[in-house]
Amino acid sequence: MKRLKIFPKTFLYTFAVMLFIIAIAHFLICQFAPQMIFSFNAASPAGEEIENYVQVSSSLVKAAIIKALPVSLLCCVLISFLCSLLFSRAITVPLKHISETTGRMARLDRSARCHVSARDEIGILASNINGLYADLLSSIESLEEEKQKVSAAERSQVDFLRAASHELKTPVTALKAMLENIILGIGKYRDRDVFLPQCMEMADRLSVMIKEVLDASRTDFAGSGTEEETFDVSEFISGLCDPYSLIAKAKGIDFYVEAGESRQITLPKQAFGKIISNVLSNAVAYTEPGKKVTVSIRGKELRILNECVPVPADIIKSLFEPFYRPDFSRSREGGGNGLGLFIVDKLAKALGLHYEFLPSREPQGMVFTLFF
Template sequence: MKKLKLFPKIFLYTFLVMLLVTLASHLFLYMFAPQMQINASRFLENGVMMETTLNTEWIIQDAIFKALPISLACSVLVSLVCSLIFSRAMAVPIKQISITTEQMEQLDKTARCPVNSSDEIGVLACNVNSLYASLLSTIENLEEEKKKVGEAEQSKIDFLRAASHELKTPVTALHAILENMLLGIGKYKDRDTYLVQCKEIAEQLSSMIQEVLETSRLDFTQDVQISEPFDLSDTLPTLCEPYKLIAKANQIDFSVEIHEGCPLDLPKRNLEKILANLLSNAVSYTKPGSKVSVVLYADRIMIENECTPIPQEALSHLFEPFYRPDFARNRQDGGNGLGLYIVSTLSKAMGLSYTFEPMASPQGMRFLLFFTK
């Protein structure tokens, strides 16, 4: 019995119970019915009624014995039909739940248990559906998190590869100069001159390492700081002040326009770091006599600088770590190649979108940072 499936098991249990009840009822009828006595009333011809009691045991036994095969056959047939109906009514919903759970085991997103009643089986089907919906939601969230973690790990790997490649050049140059100085080869005999150059390379390396360490601390998937409410229109003039001084020293016209308030709820230091890198790039790549303009709206900030537009083929690489356009490969002129990479990383972490595109008139570049997620 333990190895039988649900339908035959319910059928056998039900049929045996009904058969047992049928046999017991016939047995009791056969045992007790003959002991009953009946009163026979007879009217005489003169109208006088006489009552007598007859012992009819043998009559009843004979009648029951003759009717017993037909009665048992009919009772067994009725029991069989009722057992089949009851077993089907009980087994079919459970079988449907079993088939559906097998589909759920294969993570079929369309699998749903049919709910045809409000009894315990119907409640069970509802609970299974609810549990499966919750499971699918959890799996989707885990897959999304896994994707983000994978992207973050890949970003870290790419960044470390780029950093190691970028650091290798000055280290190699420093090693070559020191070796030539030790061997006293050619112009490297003038140690005083090349010691100064070695010191400059060492300072450059120190600065690069510091920049790499600061950038490596950025969180590639989540906000690295807790959001806080603030109005960018209040902090933007202070943030732009140092770059105004640099622009003035380089004979660059630097203007700031605030059209309306810009209330935000973001990690403030991260946003300031984004704007600082953008403003630094704008001032660095603008020639004397040209203009840098910063315009703030309620939902975005626009930074424009007049310069030679960046070629379209270079735009897709600008946000890669340590990338510098061909016309700005010199570190003193072209920076360290981490500015826009930091901008891109922090913007993605905060869920902000941006565009960076050339301007036709006047010629230059325009960066738009949108605060609506």
């Protein structure tokens, strides 16, 4: 019996109970029906004739019950069989459906659902299973998205470190070769007073580049400045622009700041300042003498416009890749390390800020717009 499935087990249990009730009912009828007739008639004042008649009638009733017993038992057994079958089916079909559906759920069949319309405990069970499975699928999708993000971040970090090692290898090799020539006193390198300061400058550039590489390679490089602060964005931008205004003046570039009205924002101040500083550094570096750089704040937009030859549309996206320098500025002296806009992109995404970097027609140049 323990090995039977729920339908035959339920049917046999129900049918056995029905048979037991039928047997008890027929036994009680056989035992008490004649006596009940005798008791009813004995209470009348009819005398001995009536009593003899009642005894004969009781015997006849008992004989009739016994004669009808097989037919009665057969009818009751058939009715009990049908009732047990219908009852077992009504109970077990929803459970079988739930069992099959949970099997599909175990195989992560996304279309699997328990369709039970009953409002009893079985219907509640089916509804709870559907809700639990929906939550499970949602959790799996979230985990898959996180896994894809982590994999993409890991691939990006590996690519970045490979590019960084390649970029660092060139200046290190050049510095090593120059120092060896100076030590050995080969050719023009005998003049140490000329080439040792050049080595120092190269070492300084290499140090700056290593620092930028380390800053950009940290997955949480915005972590030290992610504590949000409320500050006046106009006042903050004006302060950031002061050193770049001096650099622009030294290069013969006109530098304008239109801070506008006072406006309070809540952002990680250090990371936000890093974004603006990198953009301003690029704007001043790529603006020719006699041109101008304009910084303006309008509502929730910060615009940095520098007059220059517009960057072709097909390479704008590449400017935000690590170590990318356009063909017209490939030298490290004029083109930087190719990490400024990469850091801008990474910080903006970390802070949930959107930006645009597009050519400008009037005046001709490039305009960086940050939405905060």
